[in-house]
Amino acid sequence: MSHFRLFPDVILIEGSCKGALYFLTEGRVIQLGELESRIMSQLRIASIESACNDFDQIAVNKLIQSLVEDALGTIYSEDVYSESYIPNMPFELRGYLEPILIIEELSIELYPTDPYKIWTTNPKVVFQGCNSCIPTENPVKKDFLDTERLCSEIQSTAELEIKNATLHIGDLRNHENDIVSVIEILRKAHPEIDVGITTYPEEISDKTISLLKKIPNLQVTISFNAEVVEILSVLTQTCNSLSNAGIPVTLDAIFPHQDDVNRYSVVKDFATNFGYQLRTTEIIHSSTEYIYSIDRGKSRIEKTDSDAFYAKQRYSICQYGKLAINAYGEIGCCLFGKKTGSLERGIYDWLSNNEHRKGWESPKRCAGVCESCENRFACVDCALIEQISKTEPDFLKTICAYNPFSGIWEM
Amino acid sequence: MRPFVESFETRDKHKYIYDVETGTVVPDNDVLSLVIKKIGEDKKDPEISNELNRDFPKTIVEATLKFVRRWQAAYGGFLRNTSVLGHSHAVSEAAVYQEYDMGATYLMVLNLTENCNFRCKYCYLSEEYRFTRNRTESKMNFETAKEAIDRYFSYLERIKKKIPNKKAGITFYGGEPLLEFPLIKMIVNYCREKEPVPIVFNMTSNGYLLNDEISKFIVQNNIHLAISLDGSKANHDRNRVMPHGIGSFETVLKNIRKFMQAYPDYHDIGIISVFDVRTDLRENVRFFEENKLPRIFFISEVASSNTDYYDRFSREDFDKYNQTYEELLEEYIRAKQSGERISNYLEMFFEAPLSMTIIRLRAKDAKSKLVPYTNTCVPGMKISVRADGTYDICERINATFPVGDVEHGINTKAVCEVIDEYNKAVTKDCKNCTAVKNCPLCFAYTNGDRCFSIPDNFCKRWRKQQLMKLSAIYTILEKNSHAFDLLQNSLENSFAFNA
DSSP, rough: OEEEEOOEEEEEESSSSSSSEEETTTTTEEEOHHHHHHHHHHHHHHHHHHHHHOHHHHHHHHHHHHHHHSSSEEEESOOOOOOOOOSSSSSOGGGGGGOEEEEEEEEEEESSOTTTOOOGGOOOOEEGGGSSSSOOOOOTSSSSOOOHHHHHHTTTTTTEEEEEEEEEEEEOOGHHHHHHHHHHHHHOOOOOOOEEEOOOGGOOOOHHHHHHTTTTTEEEEEEEESSTHHHHHHHHHHHHHHHHHTTOOOEEEEEEEOOOOOHHHHHHHHHHHHHHHEEEEEOOOTTTTOOOOOOOOOOOOOOOOHHHHHHHHHHOTTTTTTTEEEETTTTEESSTTTTEEETOOOOOEEEEEEHHHHHHOGGGGGGGGGGGGTTTTTTOOHHHHHHHHHHHHGGGGOOEEEEETTTTEEE | OOOOEEEOOOTOOOOOEEEEETTEEEEEEEEEHHHHHHHHTTOOOHHHHHHHHHSSSSHHHHHHHHHHHHHHHOOOOEEEEOOOOOOOOOOOOOHHHHHTTOOOEEEEEEEOOOSSSSTTOOTTTTTTTTOOOOOOOOOOOOHHHHHHHHHHHHHHHHTTOTTTTEEEEEEEOOOOOGGGGHHHHHHHHHHHHSSSEEEEEEEEEEETOHHHHHHHHHTTOEEEEEEEOEEEESHHHHOOOOOOOOHHHHHHHHHHHHHHOOOOOSSSSHHHHEEEOOOOOOOOHEEEEEEEEOOEEEEEHHTTTTTTTTGOOOOOHHHHHHHHHHHHHHHHHHHHHHTTOOOOHHHHHHHHHHHHHOOOOTTTOOSSSSSSSOOOOOOTSSEEEOTTEEEEOOTTTOTOOOOOTTEEEHHHHHHHHHHHHHHHHHHHTTOOOTTTTTOOOOOHHHBBSSSOOOOOTHHHHHHHHHHHHHHHHHHHHOOOOTTTHHHHHHHHHHHOOOO
């Protein structure tokens, strides 16, 4: 009897219908056909001869030959055990051996406004809302968080390691001094922190620019309505003014999906021509609307090396390391996700009760139909889509055309 | 480049290669070992192919060559540069302080008394062992305990700002800690008032003084209790005796049963069991199966360093022990292969030693730069406080390495000296050792009189044992790939330290 085994840096992940080989050393994900997947499953537990009995012998031999030729595996004369490469011991240190906590990204929403009337359209999902300064909820509801209270809480985090902070600001022009105070407190508490702000182009005036210019190393993201035809000329002027003032700019194109015209390529060309990094935010109202900015096809499958593969088994790549405080002092991992804490109880209370882990440790393999998909360790999405897909699986179609139960890309 | 691997076979004679750098075990179809060997001889790929194609299919040889080359390039596996040197630089006080500042300290051991109501024949705090203190009347007073705790809590107060989930422990140790039960009560009450992070209390006791009042206090305060019980009456009473040589088994067993009867839902109680070559292992397996007792936390061998303890045993004792050991190991392997239930004693007897190999370090697991080799902790992770308030790095280390006291805190200069001495004496050759990912040596294992040394032939013996363990583990995994899943889960949970 002979047995086929994959080399340790090649891992078979089985989906409901098909499988994929994750070639960790090269970061490649190799899609298997339905028959190939069934043969591979069989070869895991049985000999090559047995697989030849159960399947077409030519198909089995052809598959094995191609895998050996590609140096993905080899043949043994005995039923040996094979294990996969793992970069670390297969468990995390918790409790009394827990390492210091690192917050990769702190997001703070301040003075939200809704100039593009997003909330009047009753959105179901704000996809990648964290790139924007769209209000996290209807901004007319409640009183905003007191800035002094926020500053005092930021000061209390001085011993925590926070790497980046972004202020998502709606009404910048009327709160310039408050914003400067918050940035100063952030930098005082965390001298190494990188700080950015995200705001609407309408908020950028000569006065604002001269103020922002005084804040060193500030990254500004302009969050604009991409469905307004004349926006690009406004944007050109705003970006030029900021660039002339030496302020680095990133663009966030908001697609409210209020008409059927896809302007993504126009916006993308604009950003490319001017050399700006482009992010997107899309307002999704139903599961029949597709996201303009990402491909729903096979190109969704990303390069996946061993670090990415194992990180995606345990963590939400979208939410990991994030802490968000909305304009009402509520705390969560994502500005647009579920809030489980409040500034009233404090950031430490939220962290010491392990609330952050609920978001950080929600990998895609736990998200709706993704858990049945062989590509679940090779793609990444806004966690809000993953969350809604638990109860409303159809929403996944807005971003991904793959049906793991049929193994077909239903474009 | 030279091969940096070990080869072993399972019971079914299946061959495997243990890649030291990545900690990965790869099955060997002969081609793999030959390719590694020939690359180690500096042969080029065409030459290797030509040589191996005579005996093996060309596609297999080519695939294996490609695999070994990429594995080496990506992960540094299978082969390594021969010029790699050991660890030699001296550590700085700043580096030690930085380690503490990252939250390394997690446990304070309070040695409440140097006295004991037992005279166990293998006690390392007795004349049986060189360099360790012996029993004395010395005991800790509350002021000393309070000073130690205040210092510890002040550190934890600072660290919890960096680690909001920080948890920590306090262990009551001795001598026999229950000789000082009133002091334990005062300390627990004081800590519960002041604890800056959730504190788990632990206690290691011989169980002789465990009465209703103490049991109630233990349960009320969720003290994790480890009671020493070496198994059956014959096995236990052979070594664990009272001052006049009378065995302690009946009283200890009665106390444990009474505790379990009163608190059947209390699960933070367990057994520590010690054995030597005259322990009747089969009798112990039966004993723990027949008696409903708390789970066994761990089973350990009587320590062999700095003692002549084992000189008392005959060749026949060793032979008999080895025969029983081999038989039980086969029983354990068969049961694990088939997923059968295994007695708690048998499982702990074999699984604890195997666990270090099962959860061996992998390519990206970083050890502290202060002590990059062996399984030792960084001094200060644990602070063991003597009855007089002197700090040691561990309750198991002898008294010749004090690293501070309750009045002045940890003396980082003394810690540096201890680490430097250890690195010079113990770890200088570790870098090139194939057991580098799962070596059990530590300060306590290697301590002598103000110095450290590796026991004779230890490294060679350990490397051989490692291969035997790998053989047993993979013999099991060949038949039951999930055999150790529970072990991995329980290890992860044990670190969680649920307060």
